[in-house]
Amino acid sequence: MSIAVGILNDYDSIREDQEALYRDLHAHPELSHHEMRTAGEVAQRLTEWGFEVHTGIGGTGVVGILRNGDGATVLMRADMDALPITEATGVEYASTVDAVMHACGHDVHVACLLGAARLLAAHQDSWQGTLVALFQPAEETGDGARGMLDDGLAGIIPKPDVALGQHVLPGPAGTVLTRPGPVLSSADSVRITVFGRGGHGSMPQKTVDPVVLAALIVVRLQTVVSREIAPTEPAVLTVGSIRAGSRSNIIPDDAVLELNLRTYTDATRAHMLEAIERIARGESQASGSPKEPTIEVHDSFPLTENDHAATTRVALAFTEHFGDRALPMELQTASEDFSDVPRALGAPYTYWSIGGTDPDAWAEAERRGTVFSDIPANHSPLFLPVMQPTLATGTAALVVAAGAWLGLEKNR
Numbered sequence: 001m002s003i004a005v006g007i008l009n010d011y012d013s014i015r016e017d018q019e020a021l022y023r024d025l026h027a028h029p030e031l032s033h034h035e036m037r038t039a040g041e042v043a044q045r046l047t048e049w050g051f052e053v054h055t056g057i058g059g060t061g062v063v064g065i066l067r068n069g070d071g072a073t074v075l076m077r078a079d080m081d082a083l084p085i086t087e088a089t090g091v092e093y094a095s096t097v098d099a100v101m102h103a104c105g106h107d108v109h110v111a112c113l114l115g116a117a118r119l120l121a122a123h124q125d126s127w128q129g130t131l132v133a134l135f136q137p138a139e140e141t142g143d144g145a146r147g148m149l150d151d152g153l154a155g156i157i158p159k160p161d162v163a164l165g166q167h168v169l170p171g172p173a174g175t176v177l178t179r180p181g182p183v184l185s186s187a188d189s190v191r192i193t194v195f196g197r198g199g200h201g202s203m204p205q206k207t208v209d210p211v212v213l214a215a216l217i218v219v220r221l222q223t224v225v226s227r228e229i230a231p232t233e234p235a236v237l238t239v240g241s242i243r244a245g246s247r248s249n250i251i252p253d254d255a256v257l258e259l260n261l262r263t264y265t266d267a268t269r270a271h272m273l274e275a276i277e278r279i280a281r282g283e284s285q286a287s288g289s290p291k292e293p294t295i296e297v298h299d300s301f302p303l304t305e306n307d308h309a310a311t312t313r314v315a316l317a318f319t320e321h322f323g324d325r326a327l328p329m330e331l332q333t334a335s336e337d338f339s340d341v342p343r344a345l346g347a348p349y350t351y352w353s354i355g356g357t358d359p360d361a362w363a364e365a366e367r368r369g370t371v372f373s374d375i376p377a378n379h380s381p382l383f384l385p386v387m388q389p390t391l392a393t394g395t396a397a398l399v400v401a402a403g404a405w406l407g408l409e410k411n412r
Contacts, residue, residue, distance in 0.1 A: 003407050004321055004400040007123045011115075011392060018115045018391055023093035025107035029082030029100045032138035035060040038080045038110065042135045045114055049121040051133065054156050058147030063157055064133040066121055071129025072405040075160035075347065076116065076398055077338055078109035079139035088381035104378045105168035105356060108385055110135065112166070112394030119399055120406075127406040132157050134341070142187075142301045145340035154345055162310050163342035163349040164401050166394060169332075170375050171355030172362045174389040176318050176397050177329035178352045180311040184304035185236070185262035186269055187335035191296040192217065192257040192280050195289050201249035210255040211244045213287040217257060217280055218242070224275045229268060236262040236333055237272060262333045264303060273297065301335035307348035314350050317404040321396065329353055334378070350401075354394045356385030 021041070030038055039060045046053045051064030060080070087094045087101040095101045117133045134157075138144030171177070194217065196210030218239050229235045237259065244255035259276065263269040280293045318326035329352065342349035355362075357375055365374045376382035 003126045003403040004317075004396065006126055007119050007399055007403075008396050010119060010122065011395065014115055014118055015392070018111055018395070019387055021114065022107055022111040022387060022391060025110055026102050027093045027096050029095050029097055029102045029107070030080070031084060031100055032081040032141040032144065033059050035080040035137045039135065039137070042080070042110065042114065046117065046133065049118055051117070051121065057153055057156065058137060058144060058149075058151045060137040061144070061148045061151070062135040063153070064117060065157060066117070066131040066133075068124045068130065069128045072161040073130040073132060073158045074402045074405050075132040075134055075157070075163040075342070076113055076402060077134040077136055077163065077165045077341065078113035079106045079136045079144065079338075080110055081106060081138055081140050081144070083140060083379060085379070085381050089384040091384060101381065103380060103383045104140065105383070105385055106139070108168045108356065108390060108394060109166065111391055112398060115391065115395035116398035116402070119395070120402065127403065129406040130158055131402065131406070132160060136338075136341075139337055142299055142335075142337050145337040149341065149344050153341070160342065160345060160347040162405055163345070163347050164314070164398065165338040165349070165351040166397055167336070167351070167353050168356040168385050168390060168394065169353045170357050170371075170377050171353070172359040173355045173357060173386050174359060174393050175325045175327055175355040176322050176352060176393060177327045177354075178306075178311055178315045178318060178350070179329035179331070180306050180308045182264040182303060182305045182331065183329060183351055184332050184334055184336050185234075185264055186303040187299075187301040188261050188269070188273070188297050189299040190259040190261065190273070190276055191298065192259065192276070193254055193294045194257070194280065194284055195254050195291050195293065196252065196287075197290055198253040199251050201251055204251060207251045208288050208290060209251050210253065210289075211251070213283060213289060214242055214244060214255040214257055216283045216287070220279045220283060221259070221276065224272055224279070228271065228275055233268055234264055234331060234333070235268055235272065236260075262335065264331070266303075301337055302339050302343070304336055304339045304351050306350045310348040311350040313404050314352065314401045317400050318352075318397065321400045352397065354390065354397060356390045358386045
């Protein structure tokens with residue numbers, strides 16, 4: 001029998017405290033690199049439960065280490081930051097911070113990891129090894145994991161045998177979903193500045209119009225995925241912003257385009273970045289631009305590609321514990337920086353999702369074919385996972401997954 005069964009039988013003893021903590025975290029969100037209050041709450045609890053606690057890693061990162069004899073070292077991670085969004089859920093524990101909201105579920109992640117850490121600390125007679133609970137800042141800006149690594153994370157924690165992470169997403173609460181191989185896309189933002197020769201809107205013949213040039217680039221970019229990437233290879237290229245000019249009768253000197261791309265292989269990513277540069281330069285030349293465009297790649301997120309062996313091990317444990325609530329996970333176009341940590345530490349990793357939507361609401365939306373319109377997704381001002389069974393499921397998933405490596409009971 002899995003060690004998780006006996007440990008999770010004790011979940012009701014922590015449920016009230018966990019729900020209160022979740023409501024408190026949701027009401028007091030903090031933006032990336034400013035998670036001081038959240039980090040303090042995390043550190044205080046880990047210390048109370050007997051963890052060796054390290055704070056201020058990469059700014060506001062917190063790590064708790066619980067050594068419990070010989071055995072595997074398991075790293076479990078939660079992100080802590082919120083988003084610059086004004087909450088519109090109307091719940092009594094809604095954000096008390098102006099224009100800041102836990103709209104991505106990181107409050108769920110923190111509460112679940114603390115719940116799992118508390119249960120494992122209280123049942124050290126049931127497992128053996130080392131548990132590393134990592135609470136990461138600044139996932140939303142894509143530099144929190146690298147910040148912790150740059151601040152010496154590898155010298156603070158023992159080398160993990162496996163790293164585990166999870167994310168709450170739209171889907172029936174109570175479900176757990178896994179997938180081997182690529183699961184979250186890599187992401188890159190690209191800023192293109194194209195140059196023209198400004199002048200009066202009534203005399204376009206005396207100008208090189210960067211607005212027209214930008215429009216031509218936007219149209220041409222739509223062919224990158226549709227005509228240069230194989231139909232079997234998923235990829236996304238979005239032009240999210242165009243900025244140019246100040247008045248209707250003035251042709252400006254330049255225009256700025258902001259792009260975002262999502263890819264699942266290094267080869268596709270490299271091809272798309274090359275195509276973006278080729279198109280920007282080619283259209284600039286064709287338009288008679290007085291100088292070459294500038295092209296800046298920024299806000300990059302790594303590919304999340306689950307280790308096959310580790311994912312199979314966790315998926316089997318999930319099936320044993322959750323039964324038909326353990327489901328396959330679809331490929332996601334969202335991005336995340338979790339994989340930076342295990343990749344730098346040389347550890348295999350697996351990353352799964354848990355559902356956070358009221359199951360009845362999800363079933364009704366599916367029946368009506370309105371899931372995409374009726375179910376708020378992450379980053380929406382209406383995104384709010386149902387408290388239960390989301391917290392119980394996320395806590396159980398972490399304990400079950402960790403137990404797949406820490407399952408050597410001391411008394412056997």
